[in-house]
Amino acid sequence: MKVLLAENAGYCFGVKRAVELAIKTAQDNDNKVYTLGPLIHNNSAVDMLKEKNVFSVDDINNVEGNNIIIRSHGVGKDIYDYCSEKKINLNDATCPFVKKIQKIAYEMYNKGYNIIIIGDKSHPEVQGINGWCDNKAIIGKNLEEFYLIDFNKIEKYAVVVQTTMPQDTFFAVKEYLISLGLTLEFYNTICFATKERQQAVLDLSKKVDAMLIVGGKHSSNTKKLAEIAKKNCDTFLIETAKDIDLEKIKTYDIIGVGAGASTPDFIINEVMDLINEL
Numbered sequence: 001m002k003v004l005l006a007e008n009a010g011y012c013f014g015v016k017r018a019v020e021l022a023i024k025t026a027q028d029n030d031n032k033v034y035t036l037g038p039l040i041h042n043n044s045a046v047d048m049l050k051e052k053n054v055f056s057v058d059d060i061n062n063v064e065g066n067n068i069i070i071r072s073h074g075v076g077k078d079i080y081d082y083c084s085e086k087k088i089n090l091n092d093a094t095c096p097f098v099k100k101i102q103k104i105a106y107e108m109y110n111k112g113y114n115i116i117i118i119g120d121k122s123h124p125e126v127q128g129i130n131g132w133c134d135n136k137a138i139i140g141k142n143l144e145e146f147y148l149i150d151f152n153k154i155e156k157y158a159v160v161v162q163t164t165m166p167q168d169t170f171f172a173v174k175e176y177l178i179s180l181g182l183t184l185e186f187y188n189t190i191c192f193a194t195k196e197r198q199q200a201v202l203d204l205s206k207k208v209d210a211m212l213i214v215g216g217k218h219s220s221n222t223k224k225l226a227e228i229a230k231k232n233c234d235t236f237l238i239e240t241a242k243d244i245d246l247e248k249i250k251t252y253d254i255i256g257v258g259a260g261a262s263t264p265d266f267i268i269n270e271v272m273d274l275i276n277e278l
């Protein structure tokens, strides 16, 4: 049996930066620090962070102490305003790629454009971006959702995309919106880390008998990797090496391993080691 690791797998630059900032803030304060929402959608990584005094809260009112860490997904303007009013230190680990989208949404909204976000309205990144245009963005995650929206031809629209959306979705929605004859400005804000991980999984899934996609079951970018791999070979979404169905895996000759942008290296290594042992 042979095991191959996808060329780009694991922590992206934005998540790595957020994890480092959170750990450093906890060390510098020699006390517990809180992130607003989990820093990473991966249970093992969350446990590792707890050991380093980094905890997560869902409500800013539950923060103890005077430090809050904003995760890579970013937050709306109201959180910045609240922290400045209450004199809470806001340690900002918003990924620069997300920050750029927030800036576009804020500036274009203030220039009189309606903001369209191609993304999942339940995702914190999208909710954060929406918080930079008075929560008035028009949001849809696929063509079917956009078909249901009534657009006003007199209005102007600026279109941004959630960083983890597939390129195909962006181009399909773009084509549809153009066909409506609207006044549009497009910003393809899909992050290259996502593209690289998706491409690496697509390439590898064509060369192997089965793929293991390692990542949190709630992580949207991990789920997308699994969807891509599934088109070419048997695919298993696992959180850690413990989730591997060893009997099933033994039936394949070549196994590929891919991992989402929020999967820590130590988990990827455990998976690789276990398969190598087989």
Ligand code: F3S
Binding pocket: 012, 013, 014, 015, 072, 073, 095, 096, 097, 098, 163, 191, 192, 193, 194, 261
């Ligand atoms: Fe940032 Fe892209 Fe990662 S937006 S958090 S580098 S997936």
